[in-house]
Amino acid sequence: MGQEKVLFIVFAVIAIASALNILLQRNPLYSALSLIGTLLALSALYVTLRAEFIAAVQIVVYAGAIMVLFIFVIMLLNVPKDQPQVEKQKGLRYLAIPFAGLMIAEMFYVLRPIRLSTLPPVPSGNAEQAVGTTWSIGTSLFTDYLLPFEVTSVLILMAVVGAMVLARREGD
Amino acid sequence: MVPLSWYLGLSALLFTIGAVGVFIKRNAITIFLSIELMLNAVNLTFVSLSGFFGDVGGQLFVFIVMTVAAAEAAVGLAIIISIFRNRESLNVDEVDTLKL
């Protein structure tokens, strides 16, 4: 079935185009919006990988909270547009681009012998507890991986306290 | 069916674009955005390997990575705000002395 390949290609192209747009835009607000586009395309790719919980959580946490924080900061600081780049060594691009092409070709060569091309079948009769559903992540998170979960709660507490202390004005 | 190598290749490409962004750009916030792009590329690797091998640990790690990225974004943006308040500029080339 070519449908899955078509879906993958569509979302991959959106992801790469948005990622390139981050670098090509001079206004940081448009870069942030392009990153949101990449995040949404990646979320769609997670759904094709049957990781639906992570896809939804990516939109809620990354695209819905972290990027809103970025956009708030960009708007409150009124970040100016970037000035055009001054290239310090002119001839370097003629060395860099062939090398980059070589490395990308090497990457394709390394990845080609990977034979895995189908997702493992969903265990029949237990589709609600397959890998990637909320059930599987919930049970693993609170039984096998409880320690990382508790440690992340301490990490978030540290981040909240740190952000409040760092962003405070003098004399508050 | 989409082979695993396609997902890994896409992830490598996104990671590279993020790394190039960290090198080229001089605006602190755009550098930060490129770092987030790199984190997302790695998330894609984890999720694709987790899907193809049937291990939920990959997706759990993605969950933790997202939490860490949120914490890092909060603290990093607070640092950027305090730098901006002191120097009135977000150009990382100008933040090169310890003295104000």
Place this chain on the structure above:
Amino acid sequence: MTNLLLEWVIKTIVILLILVTAVAYATLMERKVMAWIQMRVGPNRVGLGKFRLWGLMQPLADGLKMIFKEDIVPLQASHWLYIVAPALSLIPALMTFIVIPYGSQITLFDHTIELHVTRLNVGLLYVLALTSVGVYGIVLAGWSSNNKYSLMGGLRSSAQMISYELALGLSIVSVLLYTGTLDLVEIVEGQQGFHGLAWNIFHYPLLILVFIIFYIASLAETNRTPFDLPEADSELVAGYHTEYSSMKFVMFQMAEYLNLITASSISTTLFFGGWNGPFVGRLPLLGPVYFTVKVFVLIFLAMWIRYTVPRFRYDQLMRFGWKFLLPAAIVNIIISSTVILFMR
């Protein structure tokens, strides 16, 4: 495969048509409810030609008026963002309606049609994700208008929305503990029984506290009074939609009413049994009727609250969201899990 696609397309078109009509008549309902609460009669003259029709054609007149207004784009505004922002607000508001179940199953021309467009097994997370994305329309509208009042209104509005999203999500977790599934279709099907009256709020009476928290949080999410400081007319010169006119303004208004309908639909699905009611097993078409009545009652409740209660000031609003509603939602999760522990 094409059969499935055709079914989706037809269901989506039907739901879209019903929603657009519902939004138009929600504006009329709002004005009528406001009028009767304020001891006067609302719009009752617009009819068709000679027939007065009790003002039922008022939304049509309003829509036509809005279309004929001049479409202004401020000179210094970021052109592309200014035009896209209303769409960014409207699209997530419309997208939530594809996961809500409107009924069980009806048989039409030898086809069994399920009365929900899709069935996601993370349906509730999908709705939360869409409310998170809906913030962008507002914050970008405020920014791209290049106007101090719009920017302040947009930032305040979006800060309010992301703060109350937390209480919203945590109160949904309380319900999730009882239902055991994120799939909205399964949540509604789990509320069948007792002749269709085994709604979650009767089966687990402590859910009334959760419903109150959920409803207050959703009123704040949809920027309705008493939480509508960022867009109130006398406060911030209409906030983030100050610079918008004509159809873009209509899109913002539509998005606001659609968000209200979404919040009421999700409340009905989670707490009040969705399409369940007496005799639904025998007459499946009663399902959508019950659903509509329940959503209507909740929308009326929101409008009633709007014209009874004064507005919160912005700092009172944020304090209420973070210092009262969020701890209350967490306490409710603890209560719910204790109840379930003792029930099993």
